[in-house]
Amino acid sequence: TDGTESPILAEDGGDGHDKPRLRYGELVILGYNGYLPQGDRGRRRSKFVLHKRTEASGVKRSKHYIVQSPQTSKAILDANQHSISYTLSRNQAVIVEYKEDAETDMFQVGRSSESPIDFVVMDTLPGDKKDAKVMQSTISRFACRILVNRCEPAKARIFAAGFDSSRNIFLGTKHDLEKLIDAINAGRPQCPVGLNTLVIPRKVNIGDQVNQPYVYLNCGHVQGHHDWGQDENTGARRCPMCLELGPVVTLCMGLEPAFYVDVGAPTYAFNPCGHMATEKTVKYWANVEIPHGTNGFQAVCPFCATPLDGATGYIKLIFQDNLD
Template sequence: MNKRKLPDSLEYSLAKKKILLEIAPDFETTRVCGDIEVGEDGDTERGIIIRIKLSDGTDSPIIESHDSANSDKPKQQIKYGELVILGYNGFLPQGDRGRRRSKFVLYKRAVATGVKKSRHYVVKTPLSSQAILDTTQHSISYTLSRNHAVIVEYTNDEETDMFQIGRSSESPIDFVVMDTIPGDKTTEVKVNQSTISRFACRILCERNNPKVARIYAAGFDTSRNIFLGEKACKWQENGREIDGQTTNGVLIMHPRGNFCGGEAKCGVWVETSVGGGVFTRRESRSAQQRGQVVEDATNVLQDGTLIDLCGATLLWRSAEGLEKTPSKHDLEKVIDEINAGRPQCPVGLNTLVIPRRVSPNENQQQPYVYLNCGHVQGLHDWGQDKDSGARKCPICLELGPVVKVCMGLEPAFYVDSGLPTFAFNPCGHMATEKTVKYWANVVIPHGTNGFQAVCPFCASPLSGSPGFVRLIFQDNVD
């Protein structure tokens, strides 16, 4: 296939203004307005320079504008943390696009966007109340009966930044999340009926203490309202402030111990409310009776907290935790080191090469792992059982399934650095021993009230016990 080389720049004239389109080698998107050339009469013309970038999902989706004539070197943005969807190996199948991506980075905003409670009152007709009709007013409506509702008004909070997550592609949503399909994602598959709320949850980060981020169920819609209908789970006890939970709920799990280092254990899944309270899980996701108050729990996210939206599970990585996590470059360097050892197939005697991405096409250099014993070999037909599809390992004669080996390339899922000596069963994603063992012991909500361990790189449910295998390469043959 012939490849066309992109030009370094393209220049257009539009309404006597110069537009210069630069294709930057690092694909960075910025928009710079400034003086770009001098005309024949000596006057400086105004123009626009646009540089284009293809994001890998680690950058903020917000494109900032800078004046090239008046701005100094841009200050480094303060990072609150990252939200990463479980089940994606560093990118979406069709690529990260705008607010639809496999991960979202939360940066301190130029202007505070948070809100806080200001007052609440009772109304008979909530849909016609001033707070609901005013699109500049953030409010939550709790409908108790047909003619009885409680309105909670919110006012701007200069101390926090608010980020909203949900299925909706409307402007209030910062991070668009769709249902995760387990397994290989070579093509995009759509779910007929999603269980993720259009405005699922919101996160408020403290501007003066970037380490503190709190999660709340439900997000404000385009009219800056949240509605909890008559059938929604809600309560008001002993004259306290009213609170409630969304239809399918927002579950959170804080790991017990430090996520970085691999010593953490799976915590208890609990549910957070619209007001930020923490409760035990309901009997089912959509039950109208809430759980019990968990006094010693908090809605403050910690490094490694999981957030389940009933259809997709997100991992919260703090900025501090990410500094201790291997980068994508580090992981790719590890692949190069393993490939430099020239691991060999003992049957075909050909050199195996671990790919950065698994290709649907057959490749003689693609390594395969025997999931019952861990021996890594190339593609061959030796020892194949025609009835079951299983194969007998030529080294140890163990009969079992065989799968392609692929590197886990999403850095946020790693709990430590090191060689990828283990792989998940049945998908074959490689990672460090501590990373694989950590995720094999973490249960993810499944269905209305079930749990299962999954591979974080593809969301495939783990098979057997322990759900992983130690990789055995025949390498360094030279």
């Protein structure tokens, strides 16, 4: 979908009802003088009007419980059940189930063009930088949800994160991901060329670091920085392990837990940026097409918004340590 179909955006009340719908209010995006540069279309526009829905669409908290594997729990697998999963540790999570609320209307805002999002919002560029390219989006795909009381319209609440197409929200903790990094580094992965210990950073370091791991994007072997096998014309490097020639990029952990679809070891990386994540996470995002330009779509790394390259958009990492 390109975000053009939405049953709640008609401002003239011409939806077959004799009585005009109650107008809750408006959401106006800063930086636009009444319209988007490409024109307002459907769910993508500079101003959104919140009307009272024909039928209540809100949800309210029902019950919660602790599970060991949230991905296989009944609430997560049920596409008709709204639920939020809070990760406590690698083997424990709290699931909060929600039920229909006849007293509220729910509206969702985000960058995704999937059907649960009522208002599609993209990054705003300053007037003097309209031709610049957004390298890293500041808006989540499912950014937030707004609940408005149908009987008391002045009462509106906004909550972080929105429900996806499966009516789920996954909220992890950055602390858990940092512990995964510590576990990998505790295995003391080595560079097979320099024989030095590699350390996966939590953030990309500026300049060449002796312990910084690099990955060969054509084969997945992880090594340290060295000048062996570099092609003078293309800058590509030949992997000392398998002699595959191709680009090399630094490795860095993807730390935003909201982008993960499961809990596991980060044994894959996005191509070409090198952000590490779990197998299910990279495969999920490699198949999600994000709006690009006025009428194009492309898969991007969720951690840096870099367009994905290669046949798959990701690579399996091969460490020279106990992860093999």
